[in-house]
Amino acid sequence: MQQQSAILKVIVISQFLCTSLWFASNGVINDLITNFNLKDNALGHLTASVQLGFILGTLIFAILNIADRYAPSxxxxxxxxxSALFNIGVLWSGNNLSSLxxxxxxxxxxxxxxxxxxMxxxxxYYKxxxxxxxxxxxxxxxxxxxxPHLLKGVTNTLPWKSVIFITTCLSVTGGLLMLLLVPNGPYRKPSQKLNLLAFFSVFRNHKFRSSAxxxxxxxxxxxxxxxxxxxxLKRYNDLHPKVMLNIPxxxxxxxxxxxxxxILGGFLSQKTGTKRTAFIALLLSCACCLISPLMxxxxxxxxFIAFLVxxxxxxxxxxxxxxTLIAQNAPPEIKGTALTIVNCIGFAITIISIQIINNMRSFTDPNNIYTVLAVGPILGLIALSKKPKTI
Known part of the structure; x- marks a missing residue:
């Protein structure tokens, strides 16, 4: 139990350090726009690029069963x-939108x-x-x-490149911690062979499909x-000129x-059930989407800030x-592949919603565009509510 706790701390710290790369360019987007002569819609394009890369990566990792065939650490x-190597590429002085x-x-x-x-x-490590x-x-x-937003906010006196450099170093550190301190877990069941059908077979299970x-x-x-x-935040600043928000x-x-x-949701789920807690959270976030124009x-x-928080x-x-629901309802020997498959599809969906919001900003009232985000939670709530068919 003590070893589990220590291992979890290392995994959490490594995950934190490495995922700082995800929004590294978002944290310095205004600097990128200024330095590389980009348009205002560059935020949507750069964010979608990360998501697309993640999708391609998860697709290949899933099809080849990488996480199940090789030592995950x-x-x-x-x-x-x-990932750190390509992150540092943002610092190249010859960048344009395409290279970024x-x-x-x-x-x-x-x-x-x-x-x-x-995951x-x-x-x-945890059954x-x-x-x-x-x-x-x-x-x-x-x-x-x-x-990256925090780094940008507290390093205003430093060059914007410091945010990219720091996140790169954090990723390397996180990778080393995982390699050196986290061996294979006791519940790992390695897949001995390539299973190309695993990508499709996992969705035959109703509970897995509903959770996904x-x-x-x-x-x-x-x-x-x-x-x-x-x-x-910037939109609210523009509508209320007397307000000066520290956006980063x-x-x-x-x-x-x-x-x-x-973390709170994890503890709450132990009392109310994992699926029920997920349902409540999804319902509340759906409500936020629908009432967002009012904020x-x-x-x-x-x-306004309390609502966003x-x-x-x-x-x-x-x-x-x-x-958790996905991992629990996936076959043990392809658990890593199942998690990767669902991540792959999930992040593909994010590109669509990001680009829709990005494009809607140019032709409709920016106050109302975030109601579109309610479509996903509504469909998700329907999926969670469906009962398995009986023969």
């Missing part, structure tokens, strides 16, 4: 190094060997209490994702919300508070719970 380490998108795409590709593989490693352990792991992802579809609905909303938090720091808090929500009209700065909590609280 070694896969994590190599992925952390390669390419660097971000490959950084995202190798994040496929970090996030889902980290796989945790699942190899009981997996939900709680994954809540810490997803919490680490959330804080890692938010970290709930997760897909959650993902439609999650990364689009995270990507546009700074845009939402607030972006960190709004996204980062989700890490605490993941821009509020003259209360405190109420609450949204930042419920939008991610169900993520580790869905991952």
């Amino acid at each position: 070694k896969v994590f380490f190599v992925s952390a190094l390669l 998108m390419l660097f971000r795409l490959f950084a995202g590709f190798f994040l496929a060997g970090i996030y889902p593989v980290g 796989k490693i945790a699942a190899d 009981e209490g997996l939900g709680k352990s994954l809540s810490f792991l997803v919490g680490a992802l959330v804080l890692g994702t938010a970290l 579809f709930g997760y897909f609905g959650h993902m439609w909303e999650l990364y689009a919300f995270w990507a546009f938090v700074p845009v939402i 720091i607030l972006s960190f808090y709004i996204i980062g508070i989700g890490g605490l929500a993941c 821009f009209t509020s003259n209360s700065e405190s109420l 609450f949204w930042g909590m419920v939008v991610i609280a169900d993520s580790p719970l869905f991952s």
Whole structure:
């Protein structure tokens, strides 16, 4: 038990350090726009590039059963190094939008060997209490994702390149920690051969399918919300000129508070049930999407920020719970592949929602566009509510 606890701490820290690469370019987006003569819609394109890279990576990792055929800690380490290498490419002075998108795409590709593989490693150590352990792991992802905004906020006196350099170093450190301190888990069941059919066979199970579809609905909303938090804050600033929001720091808090929500959700699920807790969180985040236009009209700065903080909590609280349900309902010998498959599809969905929001900004009222994000949670809630067919 003591060893499990120590191992979990290392996995959580490594996940936190490595996933700081995810929004590294988002944290310095205004600097990238200025230095490389990009258009304002570069945020959506660069974010979508990371997501696309992650999708391609998870697709290949899943089809080749990488996380199940090879020692997952070694896969994590190599992925952390390669993702860091492409992250540092953002510093090249000759960059344009195309080259930046390419660097971000490959950084995202190798994040496929970090996030889902980290969950796989945790699942190899925990047979009981997996939900709680994954809540810490997803919490680490959330804080890692938010970290570049914090770095930008506290390093205003330093060159913007320092954010990219720091996140690169953190990823290398996280990979080394995983390699040196986390051996194969006691519940690991390695797959001895390539199983190309695993990509399709996992969806035959109703419980797995229901959990996966709930997760897909959650993902439609999650990364689009995270990507546009700074845009939402800037929009409120523009509508209320007397308000002076610290956008980088607030972006960190709004996204980062989700890490605490993941942990709270993990503990709550032990009393109310994993599926029920996930359902409640998805329902609450759906409500936030639907009432989001009202937040821009509020003259209360405190109420506006409180709403976004609450949204930042419920939008991610169900993520580790869905991952738990997926891991529990997948065959043990392809658990890593199953988690990777679902991540692959889920992140493909994020590209669609991010680009829809990105394009809607140019032809409709920016106050109303975030209601579109409710579509995913609504479909996810329907999937979770469906009963298996009886013959």
